[in-house]
Amino acid sequence: DTEVTQTPKHLVMGMTNKKSLKCEQHMGHRAMYWYKQKAKKPPELMFVYSYEKLSINESVPSRFSPECPNSSLLNLHLHALQPEDSALYLCASSLQGQGVLNTEAFFGQGTRLTVV
């Protein structure tokens, strides 16, 4: 199993809603990532979890709240988002974790988020 599974595939939410994005992998990877990608732009790193601990927060606004319940799951909780937060949200995982980012990462198919 070399898949990173993200749900939902599409999400439309209002600015006052609370929603969560989910990500799951069963490859035994100990580093998991959230990226945000706008059209015609490369992925932009948001958060990195290494061995279930948050190791990198790229100064992401607090309306995005990550959670790593166990080594296979990664969530991104969304609250009071703005229309400019509309984007493709990508989850990724890689084998190595703590200290060094192994960027031979496997990406999920993403969640297309629209904030209205």
Add this chain to the structure above:
Amino acid sequence: EDQVTQSPEALRLQEGESSSLNCSYTVSGLRGLFWYRQDPGKGPEFLFTLYSAGEEKEKERLKATLTKKESFLHITAPKPEDSATYLCAVQANAGNNRKLIWGLGTSLAVNP
């Protein structure tokens, strides 16, 4: 400042017409250079990692090469299914988190 520049921005080829994509980089000590392929609305798919100048890697119709200043992704006899955006990223030795620095990508279209 660490930087990655990909060229061309877009490339249209006929099926079977070989070509190369370029990724130029300036970084304070290269740890690795990575090529990904991304289809519209999908997540990037890992292709290659290159670590040192002179290194080459191949996968089907793709071959990636690395020098001290740039990497090339050679596409031999492309097929329509090779149409995608190809992203290059580098990881530097310096810095605490060694995060990826991405190029803007080359959008490749292969016509049948």
